[in-house]
Amino acid sequence: MTNVGWEVMTSIGIIGSQGRMGHALVGAIGEQEDLRHAGGVDQDDDFAALLAHSDVLVDFSSPDGLSQRLDLCAEAGKPVLVGTTGLEPAHHLSIDAAAQAIAVLQTGNTSLGVNMLAALVKEAATRLGDDWDIEIVEMHHRHKVDAPSGTALLLGEAAAKGRNVTLADQSERGRDGQTGARQKGAIGFASLRGGSVAGDHQVIFAADEERIELGHRAENRMIFARGAIKAAQWLRGQPAGRYDMTDMLGLD
Ligand SMILES: NC(=O)C1=CN([C@@H]2O[C@H](COP(=O)(O)OP(=O)(O)OC[C@H]3O[C@@H](n4cnc5c(N)ncnc54)[C@H](OP(=O)(O)O)[C@@H]3O)[C@@H](O)[C@H]2O)C=CC1
Numbered sequence: 001m002t003n004v005g006w007e008v009m010t011s012i013g014i015i016g017s018q019g020r021m022g023h024a025l026v027g028a029i030g031e032q033e034d035l036r037h038a039g040g041v042d043q044d045d046d047f048a049a050l051l052a053h054s055d056v057l058v059d060f061s062s063p064d065g066l067s068q069r070l071d072l073c074a075e076a077g078k079p080v081l082v083g084t085t086g087l088e089p090a091h092h093l094s095i096d097a098a099a100q101a102i103a104v105l106q107t108g109n110t111s112l113g114v115n116m117l118a119a120l121v122k123e124a125a126t127r128l129g130d131d132w133d134i135e136i137v138e139m140h141h142r143h144k145v146d147a148p149s150g151t152a153l154l155l156g157e158a159a160a161k162g163r164n165v166t167l168a169d170q171s172e173r174g175r176d177g178q179t180g181a182r183q184k185g186a187i188g189f190a191s192l193r194g195g196s197v198a199g200d201h202q203v204i205f206a207a208d209e210e211r212i213e214l215g216h217r218a219e220n221r222m223i224f225a226r227g228a229i230k231a232a233q234w235l236r237g238q239p240a241g242r243y244d245m246t247d248m249l250g251l252d
């Protein structure tokens with residue numbers, strides 16, 4: 001730890017450093033005097049060396065190898081923010097296990113705007129009840145490899161929490177062909193891909209003869225990068241445990 005004037009310097013290591021988010025993160029780190037870019041890794045790079053030079057890690061890469069990276073962070077006692085999406089239940093179990101030893105923040109979206117939207121969605125779902133059908137529509141750039149987006153799932157979880165139900169029991173995904181009628185209480189997902197869209201999300205509450213639409217549009221990746229850096233700085237001071245952006249932002 002180094003002191004910069006009155007500020008404490010934090011060294012941030014980037015997993016997925018040559019990717020779209022990796023580049024945005026380097027830009028966001030450069031905006032703050034109390035941050036240092038400890039370096040980065042991509043596939044097949046030396047993660048142990050990066051761990052040694054970092055106070056906190058941020059992972060925007062791929063679910064492949066995430067469980068091993070979490071084990072290594074836990075062994076080294078280094079907190080980690082997991083922004084990577086497309087996670088399976090086994091990845092969430094690995095996050096829970098690592099969170100016994102270190103602080104881990106996992107989120108499908110690090111922007112303030114999306115997390116505020118999630119709070120609004122939860123509130124609306126609580127008040128409206130299941131006569132209002134919930135559909136979540138997302139659009140992303142042509143390179144995105146996972147669907148629904150991590151953000152769409154985060155918003156679905158917020159809606160499910162508002163209704164006091166489990167998302168896995170209620171979600172309707174990938175409709176195609178003779179799907180049958182919509183189930184009452186379902187939370188539906190639709191994914192669009194194309195162009196360079198940084199991330200658009202819309203949550204539609206549809207009742208008979210009226211609709212409420214709540215949404216967020218990301219204009220570029222710096223909103224994710226700045227949110228991630230702020231959360232990483234916060235995470236460094238937290239005890240072992242599993243966190244999300246609402247803990248950092250005090251939104252819940
Ligand atoms: N939570 C949030 O707010 C946000 C989350 N994301 C998520 O972040 C992830 C990355 O997005 P994006 O930057 O657009 O993707 P890119 O494909 O542009 O970049 C991914 C990077 O990760 C590297 N990588 C892949 N596998 C591994 C691995 N096993 N270990 C280390 N590095 C690896 C790749 O390197 P190589 O070329 O060597 O494979 C590449 O440089 C996605 O899951 C995306 O959904 C994105 C934006 C915001």
Ligand SMILES: O=C(O)C1=N[C@H](C(=O)O)C[C@H](O)C1
Pocket residue numbers: 085108109140144148149150151152198199200
């Ligand atoms: O892959 C992306 O680009 C993004 N991924 C995250 C997601 O899956 O929701 C966050 C953001 O929407 C951009």
